[in-house]
Amino acid sequence: MAYRVKTSWILRDLLFKRLVWRMPPGNSNADIYLTFDDGPHPTATRFVLDQLKQYNAKATFFCIGKNVAAHEDIYSELLEQGHSIGNHTQNHLNGWHTRKDKYLCNIRQAEVHIDSRMFRPPYGRITRGQINSLLMRNDPYTIYMWDVLSGDFDTELTPQQCLDNVLQNIQPGSIVVFHDSDKAWERMSYTLPKVLAYCREMNWNLKALPNNR
Numbered sequence: 136m137a138y139r140v141k142t143s144w145i146l147r148d149l150l151f152k153r154l155v156w157r158m159p160p161g162n163s164n165a166d167i168y169l170t171f172d173d174g175p176h177p178t179a180t181r182f183v184l185d186q187l188k189q190y191n192a193k194a195t196f197f198c199i200g201k202n203v204a205a206h207e208d209i210y211s212e213l214l215e216q217g218h219s220i221g222n223h224t225q226n227h228l229n230g231w232h233t234r235k236d237k238y239l240c241n242i243r244q245a246e247v248h249i250d251s252r253m254f255r256p257p258y259g260r261i262t263r264g265q266i267n268s269l270l271m272r273n274d275p276y277t278i279y280m281w282d283v284l285s286g287d288f289d290t291e292l293t294p295q296q297c298l299d300n301v302l303q304n305i306q307p308g309s310i311v312v313f314h315d316s317d318k319a320w321e322r323m324s325y326t327l328p329k330v331l332a333y334c335r336e337m338n339w340n341l342k343a344l345p346n347n348r
Contacts, residue, residue: 160307200245221253
């Protein structure tokens with residue numbers, strides 16, 4: 136499976152600079168942004184919440200609309216615990232393989248369940264036309280991508296390789312992607328506690344991405 140763990144500057148600063156790939160490191164030069172895609176999930180999301188709570192950490196969850204509808208109680212817990220929520224489409228659509236009108240309709244379907252103007256495209260795949268439509272709405276989205284991809288979705292990786300992906304690339308201002316899903320569970324559940332401990336050791340602040348809602 137081919138993908139970049141560390142986002143290329145060409146994508147970040149040249150081709151898709153209207154998207155948010157990383158955040159300012161903060162006044163203390165020590166802010167980290169952990170994000171979780173594809174939930175809510177009854178096992179994985181609750182595990183993540185328990186781990187974050189131990190470190191008084193906040194994070195951002197890019198949720199699939201149909202999963203929110205199936206697990207409204209977990210979605211409510213995310214909000215109650217002060218985490219940020221983003222839209223990840225209703226059905227996890229690949230923007231490269233989906234007509235613009237169908238893609239935008241699917242995002243609107245997710246809006247029924249997800250009150251947010253933060254968006255992340257599933258697989259990171261989105262066309263310029265889709266981007267333009269989301270950014271030019273009367274209530275525009277902020278489209279968040281990432282600086283570090285953990286690779287926890289990659290079943291060919293060992294949990295230790297997933298951890299190495301994060302620890303070798305994370306730095307203040309990083310937006311890091313994990314997944315609260317069945318597929319990622321083995322690698323995410325091993326990696327997340329160790330990443331949280333590392334951030335604590337480095338005296339980094341674990342923050343949620345800002346929502347312009």
